Amino acid sequence: MRLSELLPGNTAVVREVEDVGSADPIARRLRDLGFVAGEPVRLVTRGPVGGDPLLVQIGFTRFALRRSEAARVWLQSDGAGA
Amino acid sequence: MSTEALRIALVGNPNCGKTALFNLLTGSRQKVANYAGVTVERKQGRYTAPSGRVVDLLDLPGAYSLDAASPDEAITRDVCLGIAAGETRPDLLVCVADATNLRLHLRFVLEVRRLGLPVVLALNMMDAASRRGIRIDIAALERELGIPVIETVAVRRAGAKALVERLDLAVPLPAMTSASDADLHAEVRQLLRAAVSMPSRTAATDDAIDRVALHPVWGLILLAGLMFLIFQSVFSWAGPLMEGIEGGIKLLGEWSVATLPDGPLRSLLNDGVFAGIGGVLVFLPQILILFLFILALEESGYLPRAAFLLDRLMFKAGLSGRSFIPLLSSFACAIPGIMATRSIQDPRDRLTTIMVAPLMTCSARLPVYTLLIGAFIPQRTVAGLFNLQGIVLFALYVAGIASALGVAFVMKRLRRDRSEHALMLELPSYRWPHPRDLAIGLWERGWIFIRRVGGIILALTILLWFLSSYPAPPEGATGPAIDYSLAGRIGRWLEVVFAPIGFNWQISIALVPGLAAREVAVSALGTVYALSGSDETVAAALGPLIAVEWPLATALSLLVWFIFAPQCLSTLAVIRRETNSWRNVWIAAGYLFGLAYVASFITFQITRVLSG
Numbered sequence: 001m002r003l004s005e006l007l008p009g010n011t012a013v014v015r016e017v018e019d020v021g022s023a024d025p026i027a028r029r030l031r032d033l034g035f036v037a038g039e040p041v042r043l044v045t046r047g048p049v050g051g052d053p054l055l056v057q058i059g060f061t062r063f064a065l066r067r068s069e070a071a072r073v074w075l076q077s078d079g080a081g082a
Numbered sequence: 083m084s085t086e087a088l089r090i091a092l093v094g095n096p097n098c099g100k101t102a103l104f105n106l107l108t109g110s111r112q113k114v115a116n117y118a119g120v121t122v123e124r125k126q127g128r129y130t131a132p133s134g135r136v137v138d139l140l141d142l143p144g145a146y147s148l149d150a151a152s153p154d155e156a157i158t159r160d161v162c163l164g165i166a167a168g169e170t171r172p173d174l175l176v177c178v179a180d181a182t183n184l185r186l187h188l189r190f191v192l193e194v195r196r197l198g199l200p201v202v203l204a205l206n207m208m209d210a211a212s213r214r215g216i217r218i219d220i221a222a223l224e225r226e227l228g229i230p231v232i233e234t235v236a237v238r239r240a241g242a243k244a245l246v247e248r249l250d251l252a253v254p255l256p257a258m259t260s261a262s263d264a265d266l267h268a269e270v271r272q273l274l275r276a277a278v279s280m281p282s283r284t285a286a287t288d289d290a291i292d293r294v295a296l297h298p299v300w301g302l303i304l305l306a307g308l309m310f311l312i313f314q315s316v317f318s319w320a321g322p323l324m325e326g327i328e329g330g331i332k333l334l335g336e337w338s339v340a341t342l343p344d345g346p347l348r349s350l351l352n353d354g355v356f357a358g359i360g361g362v363l364v365f366l367p368q369i370l371i372l373f374l375f376i377l378a379l380e381e382s383g384y385l386p387r388a389a390f391l392l393d394r395l396m397f398k399a400g401l402s403g404r405s406f407i408p409l410l411s412s413f414a415c416a417i418p419g420i421m422a423t424r425s426i427q428d429p430r431d432r433l434t435t436i437m438v439a440p441l442m443t444c445s446a447r448l449p450v451y452t453l454l455i456g457a458f459i460p461q462r463t464v465a466g467l468f469n470l471q472g473i474v475l476f477a478l479y480v481a482g483i484a485s486a487l488g489v490a491f492v493m494k495r496l497r498r499d500r501s502e503h504a505l506m507l508e509l510p511s512y513r514w515p516h517p518r519d520l521a522i523g524l525w526e527r528g529w530i531f532i533r534r535v536g537g538i539i540l541a542l543t544i545l546l547w548f549l550s551s552y553p554a555p556p557e558g559a560t561g562p563a564i565d566y567s568l569a570g571r572i573g574r575w576l577e578v579v580f581a582p583i584g585f586n587w588q589i590s591i592a593l594v595p596g597l598a599a600r601e602v603a604v605s606a607l608g609t610v611y612a613l614s615g616s617d618e619t620v621a622a623a624l625g626p627l628i629a630v631e632w633p634l635a636t637a638l639s640l641l642v643w644f645i646f647a648p649q650c651l652s653t654l655a656v657i658r659r660e661t662n663s664w665r666n667v668w669i670a671a672g673y674l675f676g677l678a679y680v681a682s683f684i685t686f687q688i689t690r691v692l693s694g
């Protein structure tokens with residue numbers, strides 16, 4: 001499952017961040033921000049218009065991510081929906 | 083004192099308190115606010131260490147990584163790597179980290195530790211950390227990191243004493259490590275396990291406030307209400323204060339004029355200084371109220387939330403949530419607004435934001451709006467609650483915003499590159515604005531305005547007085563002297579261009595010095611009318627005077643003109659500097675002028691027909 005599919009209020013664990021194209025700067029930045037394997041993430045809420053952007057808690061920090069950005073983050077299946 | 087100055091640079095993640103620390107150490111007053119990307123250029127300061135050694139301190143923009151993603155991060159990277167043009171590499175780095183946000187910030191500390199420079203870690207916001215029950219074992223952290231770790235509270239007077247003392251001692255070079263980027267994350271987890279205990283990942287108050295502030299319905303209502311409150315209060319709260327200032331200036335003008343003999347000096351004081359400058363000074367309360375709101379919002383941490391709420395809408399219009407803060411700053415002045423775009427990662431979003439920033443109603447336009455609204459819009463209460471004049475002002479602001487969205491949309495359509503735009507925006511913890519900081523901020527803003535009035539605005543007004551008084555009329559002339567002056571002639575000549583949009587020659591001439599500072603348009607009108615009037619007219623009388631002299635169509639046309647017109651040379655200069663291109667300057671000036679002319683033309687012609 002991708003982070004963009006996680007439901008609000010739910011927590012999961014990151015598996016990996018996928019590059020879109022070669023040398024994807026957005027994927028690189030996501031990894032720098034802490035989206036790395038084994039890190040728990042929580043979808044706090046979604047934006048008011050079209051459910052975009054997503055508010056994501058990673059570590060002790062909250063980031064607003066667009067759906068397309070969150071779609072790069074793959075979650076571990078056992079953590080999903082918990 | 084024999085050794086040369088020690089060069090220290092402050093680095094760290096955005097919003098960890100680097101600038102607050104810089105201000106505390108050097109006694110400067112650089113801008114501190116509660117969102118990522120406040121500092122966008124290097125700032126230098128100096129302090130003397132207890133040993134007497136002079137320290138050159140550098141404040142840098144915050145960065146999430148040395149792998150820079152935006153122009154402000156590139157500045158920090160270049161200084162850290164010693165490749166910044168005209169800058170020697172610092173002798174020592176103080177890496178600042180927010181003690182409540184260590185999962186993110188320690189990774190950057192590890193990245194900085196690899197640079198091969200001596201590093202000291204300043205664990206800032208220790209007050210907030212202990213309030214949240216976060217306990218950090220400093221000795222363990224120091225041992226694991228291999229660099230000195232000092233606790234600081236940058237917003238307290240003595241909050242950096244320990245840091246200053248530690249920096250006065252020799253700092254060793256950290257052991258070189260060759261960890262890969264993935265290892266850095268593993269190492270951070272190891273550090274957290276060894277040294278940090280945290281009862282909860284987030285602050286309970288943040289969660290509670292966000293449940294309302296980010297709610298799909300309540301959040302938007304709150305945002306709209308907040309914006310409306312600001313505009314209403316700029317107009318209604320400022321009223322009594324403005325009347326006070328107005329009365330004071332009038333008394334001063336009458337008194338000083340009464341003691342002077344008739345002649346050029348009397349005319350310069352009366353028509354130039356009091357009619358001109360007085361007319362602008364009156365707007366100090368409005369500008370202070372506007373800044374009070376902006377400063378409080380900036381420090382509260384709400385602004386990135388507003389960006390979150392509006393991102394989707396702004397994206398549809400060709401902007402990004404990240405454009406929100408630069409555009410909001412542009413309500414104060416487009417220049418810091420355009421500078422603030424440096425924190426926007428996507429170059430296309432950044433350019434679009436720069437191009438539309440001049441459409442945001444800057445505070446220099448307030449005097450013009452207020453003058454015209456006061457003269458032409460009746461003071462009435464609408465729906466038992468709202469002030470009609472406030473509503474018109476609000477509409478003018480909205481018109482600026484709407485046209486910015488429109489222009490951004492066109493730019494998006496014209497662009498060929500349709501690849502993805504990045505957002506990735508951090509939402510900080512909420513913080514109460516300190517009354518003392520607000521007071522200092524307001525004081526500074528007020529001073530800047532008064533200095534502007536006493537500097538460039540006064541100079542231009544006096545210049546205009548000269549141009550409007552000389553050459554003196556020939557013997558036996560009948561009309562007012564200004565008709566024969568240089569300004570009078572230029573005005574008549576400009577009138578040819580502006581007549582179709584309803585501007586008389588007085589307005590046309592007032593627009594010229596307005597290019598250097600928009601408020602001058604008001605002082606210039608004051609001077610021009612004072613000189614052409616038969617009786618003595620002072621500043622306070624300009625409103626009633628134009629109310630009878632101008633048709634409504636002219637007033638509305640001038641209001642609309644000010645929404646768009648690119649009459650601010652400093653803004654154009656900043657666009658040139660920030661985009662490094664004259665082409666963008668021409669495009670911006672051209673489209674703004676075109677929009678202004680067309681919109682004013684339509685407004686003038688329609689109002690003329692409707693009002694018969």
Ligand SMILES: Nc1nc2c(ncn2[C@@H]2O[C@H](COP(=O)(O)OP(=O)(O)OP(=O)(O)O)[C@@H](O)[C@H]2O)c(=O)[nH]1
Pocket residue numbers: 095096097098099100101102103113114115116117118119120121122142143144145206207208209210234235236237238381513
């Ligand atoms: N409670 C508390 N707040 C602090 C402390 N230091 C800074 N702040 C607040 O943290 C926020 C950010 O401070 P800045 O100094 O602007 O941060 P910065 O690191 O310069 O940020 P950028 O320039 O965006 O990289 C402001 O709201 C400060 O008032 C501290 O020690 N304790």
Ligand SMILES: [Mg+2]
Pocket residue numbers: 100101102113120121142143144
């Ligand atoms: Mg700063």
